Amino acid sequence: MKFPAILVAFILAASSVLTAQKKEVSLEEIWSGTFRQERLQSLQSLDNGDEYVILNRDRITGSSSIDVYSYETGRKTKTILSSGDLDEIKSFSNFKFSEKEDKILLSTEVEPIFRRSTKEVFYVYDIKTKELKKVSDQKIQEASFSPDASKVAYVLNNNIYILDLNKEETVQVTQDGEMNKIINGVTDWVYEEEFSFVKAFEWNPTGEKIAYIKFDETDVPEFSMDLFGKDLYPTQEVFKYPKAGEANSKVSLHMYDVEEKSSEEIDLGDKYDIARETSEMNEDAIGDFYIPRIKWTADPMILSVQVINRPQNDLDLIFVDADDNDTEVILNETDAAYVDITDNLTFLKDNSFIWTSEKDGYNHIYHYNEDGDLLDQVTSGNWEVTNYYGYDAKADRIYFQSTENGSVNRDVFSIKPNGKNKSRLTERTGTNSASFSADFTYFINTFNSVETPPVYTLHKAKDGTQVREILNNQELLDKVSGYDFAPKELTTINVLGNDLNMSVIKPSDFDESKKYPLLMFQYSGPGSQSVSNSYYGSNDYWHQFLANKGYIVVTVDGRGTGYKGAEFKKVTYKELGKYEVEDQIAAARKLGEREYIDSERIGIWGWSYGGYMSSNAILKGNDVFSAAIAVAPVTSWRFYDSVYTERYMGIPQENASGYDDNSPLSHVDKLKGDYLIIHGGGDDNVHVQNTMRMVEELIQANKQFDWAIYPDKNHGIYGGNTRLHLFTLMTDFILEKL
Structure with missing residues (x-):
């Protein structure tokens, strides 16, 4: 079909106008938040599995509130706490529930230290009595409820303390904490940065014991930075920073008995006694070891400890019996290069456990019994498990994210611990990630791709059925469409x-x-x-x-x-x-x-x-x-x-x-x-x-x-x-x- 010349000219002119209407992006727009994505606020599932809580802030009054929402409808059902009802604090920046969700730790006056660490003023709020108690007049670190919420453990000036909320008495657990020398209960700089955790103590499930790591960084070289600020003289920040080949902190594991108010160092075995002796004798400090994870098992008196040698190619999973502090190596993993540390270790009711490993050439999920004997390789294939979400005992299913649909994509799956009945729970090709409710009834899926900004949807964990769309970024898409983007x-x-x-x-x-x-x-x-x-x-x-x-x-x-x-x-x-x-x-x-x-x-x-x-x-x-x-x-x-x-x-x-x-x-x-x-x-x-x-x-x-x-x-x-x-x-x- 041949178009008249005047019509062709009109089409070309219209095309030019459309092109001209496209805006060119500016640097000011990029860095002023013009293309900011709408994100789902950080939510925390309640134990009932039907509801979640969100920390909301009122920009006008400056107050904070903990509000409850229904997973199924997304509607707010109630407010647990509003700082507007409190005389002592105007707002709080974070919160943590006790195990029974009857008390809340509120954090205020947060002061950053390094990437993950902070100092804060904490308060305990009793939901039933509406009573508010300050944990300490000083800024403290990593406040944590005991399992029955009768006590709060925390770190102040490199020492661990326990506040008894009923007796209003504070017990000092450790005495030797000293800046740039001895740290108890929180990590040193390099652990925080590279092993991605700060809190280095854990209550056992009955509240009788606290396991903690001590860092002796006396011999770690110091690094100093001049900070110029706006004053007449600059200040200097000095901290312990072990560079490659230099002395690390000497780490040790300890068990504190809450009733007896006494601590005992845990002997991790001859392998680590020799490593410590070698480190002390060798100027090159090659005999060290790390304790990158501690976690209580399903047995309330058995602590799991991950210990890895300094080259990070020989990892032991050790069980510590808190009754007598005896230890046993349950699992050993070695690699010609290195073994990655993860947070995937999960204990089932019978104290069997889920573990992830690259030992078959790809990162996959394994199920071991309590003695460390392999029960099943749960996943396998020339693809990677990229996130482990947890185990649902009721449905007897494991939830995970993987690259099975291509290394640039992510999907969410469920599978039986024996490796059977694998089910893909997400449908759209792109990057899918999940946040599950406490009882694994629901999960919130976050989807995005090269063409689609984040879309948040609620799904049933059983089969992935979508319940509702929570939030999308259509407004951002509409905005971007007005720019000259390829x-x-x-x-x-x-x-x-x-x-x-x-x-x-x-x-x-x-x-x-x-x-x-x-x-x-x-x-x-x-x-x-x-x-x-x-x-x-x-x-x-x-x-x-x-x-x-x-x-x-x-x-x-x-x-x-x-x-x-x-x-x-x-x-x-x-x-x-x-x-x-x-x-x-x-x-x-x-x-x-x-x-x-x-x-x-x-x-x-x-x-x-x-x-x-x-x-x-x-x-x-x-x-x-x-x-x-x-x-x-x-x-x-x-x-x-x-x-x-x-x-x-x-x-x-x-x-x-x-x-x-x-x-x-x-x-x-x-x-x-x-x-x-x-x-x-x-x-x-x-x-x-x-x-x-x-x-x-x-x-x-x-x-x-x-x-x-x-x-x-x-x-x-x-x-x-x-x-x-x-x-x-x-x-x-x-x-x-x-």
Whole structure:
């Protein structure tokens, strides 16, 4: 059919108007919250399984309330507590129920310490009597009810205390706590950062015992940071930070008898006695061990303890009998590289337990009896279990999340402990995650994909049937549709014999006959994932901004990243920065062969581990990359903490070449392109020392570069206009140099 010329002209004009109506995103919009996603407030299931509670805040009055909602209808049924009814406190920022849900711990005046740790003023609220009691006049850590809620244990100044709520008496459990020396009941810096927990004490189910970990960090070297602030003189923050190969805290496990008011150290066995002696005698401190998890079993007098050697390739699950403090190794797991620590250990009523392991090459679920004998491998296949949600005794089903539908996707499943009757509970392809009610009657599914921002729906756990939609982000979708965005494409690229996951964002007016500069983004840390079927984050909006400026933005997950099996992930063992960098260089070279990519204008950027990668990429791949940005980079693994670094690299005393051959500090003479390095001056995680050493090496090699330090900012480099300034700086660099 032939259209009249006037009609064709009209169609073209209309098309131009529609295109012109599309807005270009600005940096101010990205960092001011214009594209903020609506999220479901953090909820806590009540034991009845039919209701959940949410902490609500009244922006006008500043008050807080704990409100109860029905799972099935989503309607509010009652208010348990409102701070507006309390004289002593105006609001509270968090809460914890007692086991019987008859009392509540309220936290106020929260003061952050490090990533996960805080100091707070706690109150106990009695729901029945409506009485409010302050736990301590001082800011304390990790307040925790006893099982019958008659007592509260907490940590103050590195010592454990117990408040008897009935007698209004406080007992000091430990006496030797001292700043930068002895810690009882909470973790040291490196445990908090790398084993992801702070509270290092646990009541037993009857309230008779408290198991706790003691950290002796006397010999751990101190790290200091100058914080400049706005006063006439800067302050200095000093804390214990064990770098790779340096002395760790000496850890010990203790059992406190509440009635007798006495503690006893638990002898973990000859294996760990020898390890401690070796550590004390060896200047290289290679005989240490870690206690990354303690958890009471279904037997109220049996404590489970996970103990792992310093190289983190030999893990014991030990049972401690709290009656006589005898120990028994129930399960041992070893690996040629390392064993990951998880929170998946779950005890069933008969004290058999659920465990996850990579021992068959992929992360899967296993069921063991109370003696540590394998009953069943619950899941199997060339895919990974990515989240373990729990066990429903009534239905006799285990709930988990996995990559069975592809490594970039996530689905929720249920299965019998014997591995039979597996059922997929989610339908949409993308990233699905679940939050289950206390009795596993319902779960709230969070779904998102490259095209769909988070959608929250309620489902029946039995078969996945959707009950109702709770919240969607249609308003965000409508807003985004008004901008000149191109879709984020998911694909793969074959690099050095491996099919690697890749995402691509092209200019919205992409023309295959034109040449475009390429910017690669990556992280690449062990077990990580940057390419997934999930919706935009802040970086994606920035990448869209750059695409609008005529760049193609690509992310490739190379070897060492996660969710494709242990072999793919652990190939980087003792060689961090070798294979991951090879993959980024090879991918860039292969992409540069495409007709529409300008091989003379390929850049790369990353943050933290990604900054380490981008630094190595422009140095080792100086014939491929013409520009790189490194934000908060590690520049030598010798500068990073012991737990993380040695898990993947061993100790530097035994793997010097692995540390130095892949350090950007060893390759500064190779710099040819444009390089921007950025760091926060108050980074307690990846110290600014990394950037300062890199800067000095570049200066001595007479290499020109750009750099910026954000005073007093931590690893996230944020606060006020900081992120906007940072990304403006990075944008200007890219527009000028690439």
